[in-house]
Amino acid sequence: MNDPYVTSVAQLKKIAEILKLPADVVERLSVHDKFLEVHFPVTMDNGAVRMFTGYRAQHSNARGPYKGGIRFSPFVNQSEIRALSMWMTWKCSIADIPFGGGKGGVIVDTKQCSSAELEGISRAYIRAIHAIVGPDKDVPAPDMYTTPEMMGWMADEYAKIVGEYTPAMITAKPIEKGGIEGRTEATGLGGFYVLQNLAERERLDPKQTKVAVQGIGNVGYYIARYAHDAGYRVIAIADSRHAIKNDQGIDIDTAVEFKKSHGSFEGMPGATVISNNELLALPVDVLIPAATENVITSENAETIRAKYILEMANGPVTDEADAVLEREGVVVIPDVLANSGGVTVSYFEWYQNMHREQWTKEKTFSELKKKIDSAFDAIYSYKKENSVSFRMAAYAVGVSKVVEALKNNS
Numbered sequence: 001m002n003d004p005y006v007t008s009v010a011q012l013k014k015i016a017e018i019l020k021l022p023a024d025v026v027e028r029l030s031v032h033d034k035f036l037e038v039h040f041p042v043t044m045d046n047g048a049v050r051m052f053t054g055y056r057a058q059h060s061n062a063r064g065p066y067k068g069g070i071r072f073s074p075f076v077n078q079s080e081i082r083a084l085s086m087w088m089t090w091k092c093s094i095a096d097i098p099f100g101g102g103k104g105g106v107i108v109d110t111k112q113c114s115s116a117e118l119e120g121i122s123r124a125y126i127r128a129i130h131a132i133v134g135p136d137k138d139v140p141a142p143d144m145y146t147t148p149e150m151m152g153w154m155a156d157e158y159a160k161i162v163g164e165y166t167p168a169m170i171t172a173k174p175i176e177k178g179g180i181e182g183r184t185e186a187t188g189l190g191g192f193y194v195l196q197n198l199a200e201r202e203r204l205d206p207k208q209t210k211v212a213v214q215g216i217g218n219v220g221y222y223i224a225r226y227a228h229d230a231g232y233r234v235i236a237i238a239d240s241r242h243a244i245k246n247d248q249g250i251d252i253d254t255a256v257e258f259k260k261s262h263g264s265f266e267g268m269p270g271a272t273v274i275s276n277n278e279l280l281a282l283p284v285d286v287l288i289p290a291a292t293e294n295v296i297t298s299e300n301a302e303t304i305r306a307k308y309i310l311e312m313a314n315g316p317v318t319d320e321a322d323a324v325l326e327r328e329g330v331v332v333i334p335d336v337l338a339n340s341g342g343v344t345v346s347y348f349e350w351y352q353n354m355h356r357e358q359w360t361k362e363k364t365f366s367e368l369k370k371k372i373d374s375a376f377d378a379i380y381s382y383k384k385e386n387s388v389s390f391r392m393a394a395y396a397v398g399v400s401k402v403v404e405a406l407k408n409n410s
């Protein structure tokens with residue numbers, strides 16, 4: 001079983017070799033500035049008081065306040081939270097936003113909880129960690145099984161503790177609580193901007209470019225729709241139950257409407273049902289895993305026939321699969337760049353809160369495009385100049401900026 005924290009440190013050491021980093025810098029970045037474990041009571045609907053365990057990891061604030069989501073899941077553990085917070089340090093640096101890396105979690109199965117219980121857990125968790133969060137310290141956000149509504153509860157609870165409403169202490173809040181227009185589309189749209197940059201550099205003609213998207217949730221839906229609207233041929237899509245294919249291209253909104261009214265993609269006129277594994281193995285130009293982690297593994301990496309993989313999900317390609325894909329010449333655009341639109345727009349939300357502004361969707365999207373274009377540029381140039389993979393180039397760019405910031409921060 002992979003230990004995510006061990007993996008994250010091994011990755012750092014690999015980058016350190018490329019960047020020729022001194023051992024003391026590697027040692028410093030291998031550990032977290034702070035790791036907090038909390039235990040807190042919550043009164044459940046039946047009147048019983050239950051104890052919960054939560055964590056908040058703060059990896060590095062060399063470039064700005066810690067930033068990272070809070071996940072609610074029965075599988076939350078220290079190693080995962082530490083690794084995710086280190087990856088956030090690199091992701092914020094790659095996205096060129098002035099944040100460091102953090103991550104939090106609570107061990108809880110949200111499917112077993114009522115809305116009132118989830119509110120109680122959200123409020124109790126923020127009470128337990130409030131001393132280390134704040135607009136200039138650590139700015140959480142949603143992650144797996146946490147929602148804008150929960151961020152609103154946390155912001156409200158934090159206000160009770162500090163005596164004033166401080167919206168910039170958390171992002172992805174509902175609009176009426178200081179959230180930003182366009183956060184819903186942000187990750188998928190950011191991925192689409194990455195795709196546009198790739199097409200331009202690699203001279204892909206959208207009309208001739210076949211795309212397959214696994215996962216039509218928040219992220220997958222928006223990237224598939226923006227790609228379709230820009231003329232790319234999205235020939236296959238999938239949710240967790242069915243994948244469908246049409247070589248002429250699928251109209252994304254028609255497919256989503258069909259699923260809404262029929263309960264699934266199965267039976268959609270003009271589309272053939274295929275398995276999820278068949279979708280991954282289609283001979284497309286761009287394969288977009290946008291569902292969940294570890295879907296391309298050593299088991300199926302050799303079946304991949306796509307020229308490019310755009311990692312919209314977090315960690316969809318395992319380390320072993322990555323090595324196979326590199327050998328086979330498949331170019332993987334890593335998650336830390338591909339899905340950085342989400343955290344970038346979270347930064348815009350924090351910025352608008354800090355400056356008492358309310359941005360329009362147009363402003364959000366145009367600022368997002370600028371950030372993505374410049375991040376892509378830096379990574380693509382590094383990759384070309386140093387003949388390394390996209391993933392190594394992204395990490396090298398991200399880690400070197402953190403190391404630079406550490407120089408003034410010893």
Ligand code: NAD
Nearest residue numbers: 187215216217218219239240290291292312313314339342
């Ligand atoms: P979501 O829950 O809205 O959608 C997930 C989709 O994937 C659903 O359509 C589901 O049916 C499908 N799915 C699940 N398992 C599948 C499987 N094995 N095969 C095919 N389809 C499957 O989630 P989301 O917010 O769209 O997030 C998707 C991924 O993107 C996750 O890895 C998440 O960590 C990552 N991500 C999300 C954001 C964001 O802003 N939402 C930001 C960065 C990264």
